[in-house]
Amino acid sequence: GKFSKSRGVGVFGDMAKDTGIPADIWRFYLLYLRPEGQDSAFSWSDLMLKNNSELLNNLGNFINRAGMFVCKFFGGTVPNMVLTLDDKRLLARVTLELRQYHQLLEKVR
Secondary structure, three states: OOOEOOOOEOOOHHHHHHOOOOHHHHHHHHHHHOOOOOOOOOOHHHHHHHHHHHHHHHHHHHHHHHHHHHHHHHOOOOOOOOOOHHHHHHHHHHHHHHHHHHHHHHOOO
C-alpha cells in the first residue's frame, strides 16, 4: 500500500537496517528513485532489479572493461600521468560541473 509515516506503513530506517541490505545499496536505490516533485513508488522487486541491473551490471561492466583495458594496453599497471595544458583545462571544467552537481544535489534537484 501507500507509505504513511503516521500509519506505520513503509520501510523505515530500523526496518531497512534489519534487512541486512548494505546501506550503500539503499543509498543508491533511494537516490535513483528519488523524485524531484512528485511521489515515487517503492517495491522490493524494483529494488532488486535496479540493484542487479543498474548498479551491479553497469558498474561491474565498467570496472571490468577498465581493468581489461589496463591489462591489454599497459601490462596490467596504470602508467604515471603527465598532464598537458588541455588535460588541466578539462579537469578545471569537470571541477566546475561537479561543484554545480553538488549544489543541485544539496537542493534535491
